[in-house]
Amino acid sequence: MIGRLQGIIAAKHAPEVLLDVNGVGYEVHLPMTCFYDLPEIGKPVTLWTHFVVREDAQLLFGFNNADERALFRLLIKAQGVGPKMALGIMSGMSANQFIHSVRQGDVSTLVKIPGVGKKTAERLLVEMKDRLKDFTGADFDTGLPGAAPSNMGMALSPADSAREEALSALLALGYKDNQATKVIKQVALDDMSAEDIIRAALKAMM
Template identity: 75%
Template sequence: MIGRLQGTLIAKQAPELVIDVHGVGYEVQMPMTCFYELPEIGQPATLWVHFVVREDAQLLFGFNTLDERALFRLLIKAQGVGPKMALGIMSGMSAPQFVQSVRTGDLTTLVKIPGVGKKTAERLLVEMRDRLKDFRGAEMDTGLPGAAAVTPLNYTDMPPSARDEALSALLALGYKENQAQPILKKVSVEGMSSEELIRAALKAMM
């Protein structure tokens, strides 16, 4: 079982990264709320990891804190919620935001998450309410930093790499292309990196 990785960040393309640990590169998927906090490539990084073994793959999911990993593990215990959906949920909202949504019965916010229909959202509210009653992550800051307010830019004039990486990340998180493209066009502003574009798009979708 792999529970923690400490090494050098050698590549990142949302929502995936590669961390080098003594010469071994581990591919890790992260929720975007965690991905935003990563250091620059070449810098040291420490990740708390959940290891998933399937017949056709071995997958690593990374988090910056134990609370984030704990929430992920609670989510995948819920009926109908697998690692990919849990990744999408935690990409669209921070741990304390999700806890708050469950405690207040905020069905409207949950159904905006890709792959979470009304029935799944209702089931999440029921199943997670007791599990999250004493979740300490609920005391964390509930705000998500937004993209800087700068001059609007024509979507087609954005650097192709930033636009393409943002679209690829949203598709990997479960959004449909016909959902992602219009939102990316709407939130595009001058000078945005792919991570800033993803952050703004996710915020707009919620």
């Protein structure tokens, strides 16, 4: 089990980061609420990780602290919730916002997450309400920190590159192509980084 990684950020392509740990590159998937808080490429970072082994893939999911990882692990224990859906949930809202939604029985917010229908949301609220009863996350962040600009997509203009990267990230999180494209057109400005566009798009869809 890989529980924590400490290394240098070699590349960022939301929602994935390439972490160089003593010359070995680990591809780590992060919720966007964690991705926003990453330092710039070339800077050190420590990520708490959860390792998933499937027949067709081995995946690493990363988090800024142990409490966020603990919430992810509770989510994937819920019926019908896999790592991708859990990543989408934690990307669409902060951990504190999710806990608040569960405690308030807020189905309408959860159904806006890709792949979460009304029945899944209702079941998730029932299961998570009991599991989160005594759960306190001292390290949870209540906001969405600012993002470092990305340098991906050099063949395109900076504005187009940011839009393409934002679209790729939203698709990876489970949003439909037409839905993601439409909301990016609505929120994207030429001076916004990819992470800024993703944050604005997720906010608009939630």
